[in-house]
Amino acid sequence: MKFSLNVDHIATLRNSRGENDPEPVIAALLAEQAGVDGIVVHLREDRRHINERDVRLLRELITTKLDLEMAATDEIIKIACDVGPELSTIVPERRQELTTEGGINVIDNINRLKDAISDLHGADILVSLFIEPNIDQIDAAAEINSDFIEIHTGVFANAVTEEEQFDELDKIRTAVKHAKKLGLGVNAGHGLNYQNIKIFREIPDIDEVSIGHAVISRAVITGLKEAIQDMIRLIK
């Protein structure tokens, strides 16, 4: 199972001061040095974290693989075709949401997604659709020539009881098997963390997980002591 790191949160922190620090591109390069298999960023319509300059710089500088999360809008598809990430992951996007809240409904948006996939394929970009672990949605993704699906793991991650967690894990296991039979690549993500990954990693045949929040949160906490000591040395 490969692991791509989402660096959106670094850009959120940078944007909170409207300055250049911390730099998401540096974070991405450090992540590559640390061994990640790819970098994920979500270029949102409202540019609340990652912006176009970040995406272009990442394209130029990273040497693993760029996964551009995006809504299937004309504006963002045009940027994606111009930038050329290895993978475009199409997600639903609502301005009011704090983060992506669930998978896209492929069946209800079939024509728009079919056109988006065809445009992205025309620019030699592989496409993944972020969906719930649902057989009908997977069939629809395969029907419109998606290369990958990314299974939304948020329900699994937020499960309160063990029973709920195992039910969702079963759904995901069945979905992965079905997608693989149809020849789709299978990624997964949302809410995966240092606890739930221990069960999640037992699911066979998932190509890659995309993780952001848990890793960036841990980095802030584990890096804090050293940052404080650096400042104390300068002050005293």
Ligand code: PXP
């Ligand atoms: N995959 C997709 C499609 C997402 O939208 C997100 C959140 O940006 C992630 C994975 C990563 O989720 P988290 O930040 O909870 O690890």
